[in-house]
Amino acid sequence: MATLPTYHQENQTITFNDPAKLQLTVITPAIIRVFENRGEPDDSYAIEGDKQQDTEFKFNQVANHYELITAALTLHIDKALHIDAYDPAGNPLVTDYRGTRTPLDRGIDEAHKKFIKEEGHNVPGANDQDNTAYYEVVKRLAADESIYGLGDKTGYMNKRGYEYDNWNTDDPAPHLENFTRLYKSVPVMFGLKDGHPYGLFFDNPYRSHFDLGKESANYYFYSAEAGNLDYYIIGGKTLKDVVSNYTYLTGRTPLPQKWTLGYQQSRWGYSATQKMVQGIVDDLHKYDLPFDVIHLDIDYMRDYRVFTWNDDAYQGNPKKFVTNLKNQGTKIVAIIDPGVKKDPGYNIYDEGIKHDYFVKRPDGNVYVNQVWPGDSVFPDFGRQAVRDWWANNDQFLTDLGVAGIWNDMNEPASFVGEIPQDIVFSDHDRPSTHKKMHNVYAHNMDQATYASIKRATDRRPFVITRAAYSGTQKYATVWTGDNHSIWPHVQLLIPQLCNLGMSGFSFSGTDIGGFGSDVTPELLTRWIEAAIFSPLLRNHSAMGTRDQEPWQFGEPTLSIYRKYLKLRYRFIPYLYDLFAKEERSGLPLMRPLVLNYPEDRRVHDINDQYMVGDSVLVAPIVQPSQTKRLVYLPKGDWVDFWNHQEYSGQQDIVVDAPLDKLPLFIKKNTILPWGEEVDHISEQPDQQMTFTVYGHSGNYHHYQDDGLDFNYRNGEYNDYQIVVEDDHVSVRLTHHGFAPVYQRIVVELPDQLITLNYNSKTETYQ
Numbered sequence: 222m223a224t225l226p227t228y229h230q231e232n233q234t235i236t237f238n239d240p241a242k243l244q245l246t247v248i249t250p251a252i253i254r255v256f257e258n259r260g261e262p263d264d265s266y267a268i269e270g271d272k273q274q275d276t277e278f279k280f281n282q283v284a285n286h287y288e289l290i291t292a293a294l295t296l297h298i299d300k301a302l303h304i305d306a307y308d309p310a311g312n313p314l315v316t317d318y319r320g321t322r323t324p325l326d327r328g329i330d331e332a333h334k335k336f337i338k339e340e341g342h343n344v345p346g347a348n349d350q351d352n353t354a355y356y357e358v359v360k361r362l363a364a365d366e367s368i369y370g371l372g373d374k375t376g377y378m379n380k381r382g383y384e385y386d387n388w389n390t391d392d393p394a395p396h397l398e399n400f401t402r403l404y405k406s407v408p409v410m411f412g413l414k415d416g417h418p419y420g421l422f423f424d425n426p427y428r429s430h431f432d433l434g435k436e437s438a439n440y441y442f443y444s445a446e447a448g449n450l451d452y453y454i455i456g457g458k459t460l461k462d463v464v465s466n467y468t469y470l471t472g473r474t475p476l477p478q479k480w481t482l483g484y485q486q487s488r489w490g491y492s493a494t495q496k497m498v499q500g501i502v503d504d505l506h507k508y509d510l511p512f513d514v515i516h517l518d519i520d521y522m523r524d525y526r527v528f529t530w531n532d533d534a535y536q537g538n539p540k541k542f543v544t545n546l547k548n549q550g551t552k553i554v555a556i557i558d559p560g561v562k563k564d565p566g567y568n569i570y571d572e573g574i575k576h577d578y579f580v581k582r583p584d585g586n587v588y589v590n591q592v593w594p595g596d597s598v599f600p601d602f603g604r605q606a607v608r609d610w611w612a613n614n615d616q617f618l619t620d621l622g623v624a625g626i627w628n629d630m631n632e633p634a635s636f637v638g639e640i641p642q643d644i645v646f647s648d649h650d651r652p653s654t655h656k657k658m659h660n661v662y663a664h665n666m667d668q669a670t671y672a673s674i675k676r677a678t679d680r681r682p683f684v685i686t687r688a689a690y691s692g693t694q695k696y697a698t699v700w701t702g703d704n705h706s707i708w709p710h711v712q713l714l715i716p717q718l719c720n721l722g723m724s725g726f727s728f729s730g731t732d733i734g735g736f737g738s739d740v741t742p743e744l745l746t747r748w749i750e751a752a753i754f755s756p757l758l759r760n761h762s763a764m765g766t767r768d769q770e771p772w773q774f775g776e777p778t779l780s781i782y783r784k785y786l787k788l789r790y791r792f793i794p795y796l797y798d799l800f801a802k803e804e805r806s807g808l809p810l811m812r813p814l815v816l817n818y819p820e821d822r823r824v825h826d827i828n829d830q831y832m833v834g835d836s837v838l839v840a841p842i843v844q845p846s847q848t849k850r851l852v853y854l855p856k857g858d859w860v861d862f863w864n865h866q867e868y869s870g871q872q873d874i875v876v877d878a879p880l881d882k883l884p885l886f887i888k889k890n891t892i893l894p895w896g897e898e899v900d901h902i903s904e905q906p907d908q909q910m911t912f913t914v915y916g917h918s919g920n921y922h923h924y925q926d927d928g929l930d931f932n933y934r935n936g937e938y939n940d941y942q943i944v945v946e947d948d949h950v951s952v953r954l955t956h957h958g959f960a961p962v963y964q965r966i967v968v969e970l971p972d973q974l975i976t977l978n979y980n981s982k983t984e985t986y987q
């Protein structure tokens with residue numbers, strides 16, 4: 222019988238003296254890194270700084286295997302270096318599969334595969350390019366095992382039974398269940414194996430593939446085309462802990478400016494003239510629709526040259542226009558694409574050529590493909606010097622008063638075929654290829670934009686990105702790209718945003734109403750209802766599709782849309798509280814029921830309900846012509862938001878949902894802040910806050926700061942604790958770091974209103 226391989230230990234790293242030099246590193250009690258150097262540098266785009274904590278652990282030989290034990294994870298390593306991870310109670314979490322894979326027999330030979338591909342079909346299993354696995358990691362799948370995460374993939378909440386690719390892709394066809402990849406690559410999965418939670422994060426930017434029990438019910442696997450073997454086994458007592466641990470590792474979405482939670486209106490085409498933009502602003506006011514932001518798509522530029530503005534269409538002075546709007550409470554967010562028009566004489570192109578900032582062909586010439594401006598070249602964002610240059614260019618927009626930057630087409634997208642794999646990109650300062658740098662291209666671009674806005678404005682940067690890699694959540698908000706005005710896409714937004722949230726992207730949204738195709742009044746209405754708690758709330762559509770602003774269909778669409786926008790604004794203090802918590806816990810605002818109730822098997826596969834924090838349950842209508850639906854209420858008691866009827870949990874109820882009704886339930890004995898009715902988020906501190914009590918008791922912490930800058934990180938924030946016991950109310954200012962406090966706090970109990978006034982001498986509410 223072979224003996225166990227020898228090893229050596231250095232601090233928290235065990236290295237086996239086998240030819241591959243497999244390493245296990247204890248990062249924290251709940252995070253263990255598995256690493257095998259395959260010739261790539263040992264660094265990460267996803268993880269910033271040193272995340273390793275001094276951690277006590279034991280490493281011993283026990284019988285025929287080694288055992289690595291921390292407070293949260295136990296690993297067994299056998300003589301063949303199979304790794305099996307258990308929780309402290311001995312429940313298996315992630316265990317290596319010992320058998321050999323049994324690839325699906327598709328009954329097709331190579332010649333026919335080629336033939337079918339030539340006709341333009343996506344060949345199953347062949348995935349439109351050779352996907353020869355360089356290595357694969359195959360783990361056992363239990364009969365009762367659900368899998369979540371993976372970023373923005375299509376399909377349902379539970380990813381079990383599907384396969385996906387990690388290769389950032391811009392594909393405008395309707396994103397349906399059989400799409401294996403979209404714009405983002407977030408190779409993290411969260412599982413519940415027989416109810417026990419774990420996470421696995423594969424930190425390798427090269428193209429990779431997940432098969433989550435599609436090929437076999439006995440195993441799931443991850444394979445990559447190149448790169449180091451580099452993955453993290455993540456434990457935690459609860460699924461929430463595991464998500465929290467993953468976001469500890471890759472970073473958390475920072476608290477955004479408060480106005481970014483307001484309603485945002487967009488359409489490709491608006492920005493061609495100042496008159497059109499002003500017209501939209503005027504209509505939003507005229508129809509009494511609260512809003513905070515107008516987005517400018519590519520038409521504001523001069524012939525799609527980035528960092529230019531077609532001044533002629535803006536009365537020669539876009540700055541004046543943007544500033545005037547800002548003074549009236551409307552922010553402008555402008556789009557930027559990475560593709561730089563190949564145009565000698567255009568300063569951005571000339572500078573980039575002069576300083577050698579663009580990616581090149583292997584023969585040393587600058588690589589050219591096409592995007593909106595026609596022939597274009599692509600900044601080499603892997604290099605700090607290029608990011609610094611881009612950050613300076615971004616300032617063109619902030620100098621004009623633009624409040625946020627929308628980074629699009631950064632997969633990077635290209636119109637004349639995909640950028641070849643061997644195009645020379647930089648990996649930091651090392652020459653590399655598109656093959657390696659593709660999936661982190663947007664990540665690096667977003668990092669530059671974040672740094673630029675932070676430096677130029679000193680405010681919390683609002684960057685929106687289409688493509689991303691794990692960790693991009695530290696710099697950017699995401700939207701899910703070019704969806705369509707079809708019912709499957711209002712359905713998709715629930716699992717897609719919930720899985721993005723679990724994957725660290727807490728600030729996300731979809732194009733409300735759908736980007737491509739023509740919306741109908743009913744679809745638009747159900748969409749604004751379903752998405753009303755999505756952190757990013759933006760209606761956006763493609764040029765040439767039917768107009769889909771809320772007033773385009775008359776009544777009742779307009780009134781219903783308005784009703785939900787007004788509801789959204791009243792919930793913004795709650796959403797903002799959740800963001801303040803998220804920055805510390807990494808737990809998303811919008812989340813699947815399984816994150817809150819993992820022990821309840823009934824919620825493992827729910828695709829048409831979601832929760833906002835721990836207390837709000839949303840059950841939208843996502844089918845045409847439906848006016849009633851079944852709602853599953855998990856453990857606890859629940860209060861119908863609209864009529865305050867109470868229900869006990871762990872049951873299905875049938876609710877009426879005529880066109881103007883979004884079924885909404887609040888967990889009993891919850892206190893929620895309830896903002897004033899406003900038409901936009903003011904930069905002035907609120908004088909008063911109302912808290913509504915659902916039930917007769919509750920305990921709630923509410924957060925307040927200036928909603929704009931980073932001073933909260935120096936303690937300039939307030940924390941209020943509202944406690945209600947059998948209708949008896951007490952309010953305490955538990956942290957007073959932000960000077961302006963609420964002068965009045967109103968607590969709304971089921972049968973009475975209590976008003977408390979601030980006494981500045983005692984800093985109490987009476």
Ligand code: GLC
Binds near residue numbers: 489518702
């Ligand atoms: C891409 C974006 C879309 C934008 C369009 C024009 O398709 O995803 O949001 O409107 O480009 O810039």
